[in-house]
Amino acid sequence: MSDITLSAGVRANLLSLQNTADMMASTQNRLATGKAVNSALDNPSNFFTSKGLNARAGELNNLMDSIGNATKVLEAADNGIKAITDLIESAQSTVKQAQSANSDAAGTNIQSDSNIDTTGTTGATTKARVESQTLTALGMTGVGNGGAADSNLVITSTSENGVTSTFDLDAHFAATGKALNDANGDGTTGDNYTISDLVDDINASGVATASITDDGRLDLKASGNSQLSLTITDQDATDNTTQDGATGTSIAAAFGFAASASEDLSSPADGDYVDAGETAVTWADGAAAGDVDTLTIVNQAGSTDADNSELVSQFNSIMDQIDELARDASFNGINLINGTGNDLTVAFNEYRDDNKSELTIASADLSSSGLSLTDASSLSSDEASLKLDSLSEALTTLRSQASSFGSNLNTVTIREEFTKNMMNTLQTGADQLVLADTNEEGANMLALQTRQSLSTTALSLASQADQAVLSFLR
Structure with a gap:
């Protein structure tokens, strides 16, 4: 090839075609990859920056x-x-x-530890004999007359929020006109006030629920978590040194509360009283005949768990x-x-x-x-x-x-x-650093194709000039 000599016009057009072909190849590569920078040779700064950003992503x-x-x-x-x-x-x-x-299952309960005295009564069962017993026969005197020496029975219940309700037999007699020998309060006599009447009046008061057990014991209950207390007082006819009446008869003993004062009555573990919570029992014995004896039972609110x-x-x-x-x-x-x-x-x-x-x-x-x-x-x-x-x-x-x-x-x-x-x-x-503008690259490709066509035509014209010289020599 070195021995062949091209005219200046042919050589110029040939170089132009070569440059156009190179640019077309580059443009085609950009269009094919979509990138203007495909290697570090294209743009080192953009290439490596883009590579770092993509690596972090x-x-x-x-x-x-x-x-x-x-x-x-x-x-x-x-x-x-x-x-x-x-x-x-x-x-x-x-x-x-x-x-x-x-x-x-909860309830505060006070129950006598033995049956109520049934002396002089008749009935088929112990419960029936107790219910027919009169308070007079149990030794209660002066109930309802307001005197200081009255025998009396008081029941008090205190609810959880502190509301207190009281059944006071003495006050009940005074308010209703009832008497120990007039159970109906109608002025008649002979219809003596019995344990059954007492139970009915206690239940009607709403203070507690009273009943007589089958074995003849007095049973008092206060629903829920109410505190329940029972106080029985009577005036001694003679000196009464113990609750169980060793020296004299006490109404407390007649109601079946006959535990000895020498026992630990403040403990619920002694079994003398059936109770749901703690029970405190006190016995105040009059010092001499004619003094008042007082039995007080306070059963703190408690519960019987199911x-x-x-x-x-x-x-x-x-x-x-x-x-x-x-x-x-x-x-x-x-x-x-x-x-x-x-x-x-x-x-x-x-x-x-x-x-x-x-x-x-x-x-x-x-x-x-x-x-x-x-x-x-x-x-x-x-x-x-x-x-x-x-x-x-x-x-x-x-x-x-x-x-x-x-x-x-x-x-x-x-x-x-x-x-x-x-x-x-x-x-x-x-x-953004490496992608090509496809619109721009498309336009470039069209321009390069046009340039290639023109360069080809120019090369053909330059060749024709050389051929004209050959024709002249013929």
Whole structure:
């Protein structure tokens, strides 16, 4: 080729065609890849800057999996808290059922430890003989006359909110016109006031419920958690040194309250009185004949607990379910509510030094032990009250932990959205540095094609000039 000599016109047109072909190849590459910068040779600064931005976007994209996993872990923990809350509310309902059963069984009770004196009475049963006994025969005198030396029987009940109701036999006689020898208060005599009349009047008063047991004992009850007291007074005909009438007869003993004053009457453990709560018994003996003796029994409000074995079983089963649910509230092997030490750390940026951005989500123990909940043994009134307190505290703990997890979930969600937007910004910025304008490159291609056509025509014309010289030589 070096031996061949081209004319200046042909050589110029040939170079132009070569340059045009090179530019067309470059333009075609840009159109094919969509990038104006395909290698460091095209634009070193833009190429490496774009590569760095895309690399950071890629690292953030890898973090998105971890952030999404943290979101699901928190959602699983929140689902667990909601379910445990439902279980605790169910446990509260069970305890309240036990309380209701205890309340139905509750009552303050005073019962004489032996039957009422039935001397001089007739009847088929002990109860019938007691009910027909008259208060006069029991030694009560002067009831209703207002005198200081009256025999009297007073029953008082005090409700839980402090409201006091009293049945005073002396005052009742004075108000109704009844008398020991006039049970109806109609002025007739001979229809003596009996134990049966006393029971009816006590029941009508609403202060307490009175009845005579089958074995002839006086039984007084106050419903609910009322305090109940009974006071019996009488004026001694002779000196009466003991309650059981060792020296003289006492009305208290005639009513069946015949325990010796030497016994520990203030203790409910002596078995002398059937009572639901603490019972305090005092016996004040007149120092001499003609003095007033007073028996006072105060039965503090208490409750007789029901058999709650089935409810206890239900409650303990709920405790087991709380533990099982806490164990099951995991996602991908991570559990935030089944014990401390299972903290979750979420990375939000690609740095691994002091510039790293991350969130550590502390785990919690929301099992029954972590919530300070224990199995029930009887769900008695006292235990039921304690269980309700601990269940309420557990609900407070759950709400607080749910709020904490909710705040963390909100933070993770915000950072997830931020990371998505940041990735988009990085990728868009990287593309702006290297992407080609397809409209511009299309126009360039059309211009180059036109230039190529013109250069080809020019080359043909230059060749024709050389051929004209050959024709002249012929």
